[in-house]
Amino acid sequence: MPVTAQSHQPRRSRRTKRLLAAAATVVTAGALAAAALPASANAGETHRGNDGRGHGHGHGHGRYQDVQLLSFNDLHGNLEPPAGSSGRVTELQPDGTTKTVDAGGIEYLATHLREAREGNRYSITAAGGDMVGASPLLSGLFHDEPTIEALNKLDLDVTSVGNHEFDEGAKELARLQNGGCHPTEGCYTDKEFKGADFPYLAANVLDEKTKKPILKPYWVWKQKGVKVGFIGVTLEGTPDIVSAEGVKGLSFKDEVETINKYAKVLQRQGVKSIVALVHEGGFPASSSYNYDCDSPGAGDGISGPIADIAKNVTPKVDALVTGHTHAAYVCTIPDPAGKPRMVTSAASFGRLYTDTTLTYDRATGDIARTAVKSANHVVTRDVPKAPDMTRLIDKWGTLAAPIGNRPIGYISGDINRDGTESPLGDLIADAQLAYGRTQDPETDLALMNPGGIRAPLTYTATGGEGDGVVTYAEGFTVQPFANTVNLKDYTGAQLIQVLKEQVSGPNEAAPKILQISSGLTYTLDLTRTGADRVVTDSIRLNGSPIDENATYRVASNSFLAGGGDGFPTLGEGANELVGADDLTALEQYLTANSSATAPITPPAADRITVVR
Known part of the structure; x- marks a missing residue:
């Protein structure tokens, strides 16, 4: 059963606008009108x-x-x-x-x-x-x-x-x-x-x-x-x-x-x-x-x-x-x-x-x-680098450096995005849950689409800025879309339906397994077919079964909250609150929960029990 690794959200210009304003000395002003459609x-x-x-x-x-x-x-x-x-x-x-x-x-x-x-x-x-x-x-x-x-x-x-x-x-x-x-x-x-x-x-x-x-x-x-x-x-x-x-x-x-x-x-x-x-x-x-x-x-x-x-x-x-x-x-x-x-x-x-x-x-x-x-x-890396491409990277890298080199957190090892449930998926979901609770303390859980996670966090980065240091550029590479973190209310029945939509409807042939925040657990039985692969009576939140008639406050990015990636039920939530962008949530979480002497340990990725 293949699990897609695509991401399908828009990058909004407001993040770029805000960041470039902070580094205005490296940007030349003078906007021109957008090109008309050819x-x-x-x-x-x-x-x-x-x-x-x-x-x-x-x-x-x-x-x-x-x-x-x-x-x-x-x-x-x-x-x-x-x-x-x-x-x-x-x-x-x-x-x-x-x-x-x-x-x-x-x-x-x-x-x-x-x-x-x-x-x-x-x-x-x-x-x-x-x-x-x-x-x-x-x-x-x-x-x-x-x-x-x-x-x-x-x-x-x-x-x-x-x-x-x-x-x-x-x-x-x-x-x-x-x-x-x-x-x-x-x-x-x-x-x-x-x-x-x-x-x-x-x-x-x-x-x-x-x-x-x-x-x-x-x-x-x-x-x-x-x-x-x-x-x-x-x-x-x-x-x-x-x-x-x-x-x-x-x-x-x-x-x-x-x-x-x-x-x-x-x-x-x-x-x-x-x-x-x-x-x-x-x-x-x-x-x-x-x-x-x-x-x-x-x-x-x-x-x-x-x-x-x-x-x-x-x-x-x-x-x-x-x-x-x-x-x-x-x-x-x-x-x-x-x-x-x-x-x-x-x-x-x-x-x-x-x-x-x-x-x-x-x-x-x-x-x-x-x-x-x-x-x-x-495309091996044992051949000479093309000099014109090196010059191009150096030119744009110089412009990006004031923003990209800023440390935002520390990790004790590689945090990968591979697998049905990934350590990085858990980390991002936890970050969005923590951010959601700053906006509404009643936030219960967070959901993250795997395709929105574009790269792993590596302990030793290619740029060599220091072991375990997470820079803003690395965080941007992981979450480049500037989707907002939105809060919505769902019934327990809707929440169960969302989990079933991971493996049914548009996602049946190529499932999109949502990454889930701490406290939510369930079993995914791959020996079954369709929506039945999500074992309904295994779904727990903080150890308690989901109550189909109760209301749950859920954090997710704006793309998911709009019903994207084949999750129409997520588009049906009520009482929406629109927060800051998702990279801000990740940065705040890393800053609050890590330091050079106490880096974040890669999560265990043990919230979804997979039966094969």
């Missing part, structure tokens, strides 16, 4: 090829030409190497054992991609969405301008949108595409933000008024007679996992229907080689990035939404680059005609990249799919 592009788009990226490869100028497709997904603004488990991948060894490898960091990703392109004149670099959003402080503090700047330097050619591209709404996404300084905070440096050099594709994201895509639906790469079209979509369920404000005025259409529609458009324009960039994913049978999911007995190799999408997308599409689930896989899934088709995903946070060889048939203009090869590669 017009729909229904005509064929032709953008830069990759001249100068190599010296030819494959079959030369004969009938067949190898085209290199480098791809990655779910970067989430991780410019610096991710910490802890977020910065590692699992590698399957020849003897069947596994080992973990440190991976990620834009300085290393740039080096790996540039080395991979050497000798490949026909090379395209594409991405599967969530390039920004839920970003660490280095990027998130500046509304992800640093990440767009890094992707420009990386020579990214094209990407689909993901759900996190809508964290701050369509107008902010348009600004990231088109440029211009932030509408309320102005320019962060002495140069105006120029926007993305690459197109964001949003074929299935329509303006509700015009009924047209808010960004280009597709893009065509051309190089010496070779043409490859790209169609970009995000998951249709984006409105369910992003705040209502982030998707206001937008509609999200079916992924398969949209891809099939634009595949026909591209074919009419003479583009027969087509790749779909799909921000939706699956769950591989193995957590190892190099697992052979086409091996005998592996079935389709991946389960989840992308499997159904891949089986129904028109055979006109030759490969699918996917994302969203932060998983790693390179699988073939039969298209509707029964022909194998490559489906890939490169984990997340820049830890992997996928290298796919598409053999282009100049006679037909199509991909000879029997010759398609693909593999995921680790």
